[in-house]
């Protein structure tokens with residue numbers, strides 16, 4: 001049987017492994033290990049916060065090893081997860097179909113989304129369980145004609161305790177993450193090689209013949225007839241560049257900026273995260289208890305249970321770059337203007353629930369939706385194979401997206417990975 005190597009077990013990688021195994025003999029390379037949720041309760045962390053020891057977001061991996069943090073020169077905090085399930089393990093479970101930009105360049109993923117809705121339970125039926133503060137925010141947004149809608153979630157609400165800690169991993173198996181697809185791939189016979197980092201695709205005569213990997217000082221070569229890269233928007237471009245395939249300086253990250261205030265007894269720290277979304281032109285607005293700002297931003301000096309926070313998530317310009325030296329991601333004037341417009345709306349919404357303007361504070365800009373450095377164009381819409389790639393190397397993650405969605409991206413990546421896998425299964429005799 002032909003051998004496929006899939007790199008990564010996040011949204012794209014786990015999907016590709018599941019769809020390819022059986023047609024190919026799949027080896028899944030995952031740099032991280034098994035995911036464990038972060039279980040220290042918020043009250044303990046608040047005590048730690050009061051000691052003043054939580055000096056930098058870079059401390060997060062010491063407490064919660066699955067979460068990885070980078071900081072840009074402008075101090076934007078970049079978040080992702082390493083380990084089985086990739087960044088899906090720390091997602092807030094938002095399940096939106098967001099493939100408009102792909103449709104614009106001729107990629108129709110209807111079939112793949114139909115499959116997704118059969119495989120992943122998605123529900124927006126949680127409005128009846130919202131806290132009072134969420135209901136008030138929703139009504140104010142409605143009154144401002146912002147068209148708020150309950151967010152579709154990949155969450156089984158019969159198991160969800162509304163602990164509000166999705167980004168630390170779900171302890172109740174209520175929220176879907178891509179470990180479920182990985183499990184299916186392994187049950188079908190795929191092999192998982194964990195703790196080994198893909199360094200580069202090894203080429204001979206313009207074709208891939210395998211992948212060089214490393215674990216500390218150890219090196220290992222994994223042979224392959226087909227290589228599918230899905231190491232995420234920060235890592236896939238590095239593997240490609242190490243392999244002699246240049247990427248574009250067109251990185252987007254979907255920056256998030258929150259506006260918060262003290263409202264006694266609000267209880268937003270124990271609410272479904274991002275319970276509703278108001279889609280605007282360049283950004284979305286959503287209630288979001290921002291743990292990173294709460295613990296590391298000195299201005300957020302009120303108790304967790306008394307915090308109300310609204311998020312602006314921006315569709316940013318494609319202006320960044322990634323290399324083995326790090327990430328360069330400046331915000332443009334247009335990005336800053338978009339954030340300011342979003343912040344102004346958040347201030348109006350908070351005023352609508354009775355918060356005085358002078359009591360509002362901003363959070364730390366953070367981001368966790370990287371992609372766009374090997375963007376698909378109309379020329380690639382039928383085969384999803386970028387012209388720079390050797391014929392037996394595919395990418396199956398957000399690196400392929402042509403623009404920032406400014407929106408949750410997991411379902412769209414899964415749909416793309418499904419289509420890439422179908423193409424690889426159909427063309428198996430070529431590899």
Ligand SMILES: Cc1cc2nc3c(=O)[nH]c(=O)nc-3n(C[C@H](O)[C@H](O)[C@H](O)COP(=O)(O)OP(=O)(O)OC[C@H]3O[C@@H](n4cnc5c(N)ncnc54)[C@H](O)[C@@H]3O)c2cc1C
Nearest residue numbers: 008010011012031086087092093094198232368408409410
């Ligand atoms: C806090 C947070 C909340 C989010 N919430 C949502 C949400 O509610 N809904 C939504 O749609 N999106 C959400 N996102 C975004 C979403 O989780 C990611 O965009 C998505 O998971 C990316 O999928 P991926 O397959 O491209 O990469 P990832 O899911 O990041 O997977 C990449 C995998 O590759 C592995 N890897 C990396 N480098 C290597 C290497 N060299 N060799 C081997 N393995 C490697 C990593 O360990 C990881 O397992 C959120 C993001 C964050 C940070």
Ligand code: SF4
Nearest residue numbers: 160161163164166170
């Ligand atoms: S809010 Fe629900 S889905 Fe999220 S971590 Fe808690 S139990 Fe899981």
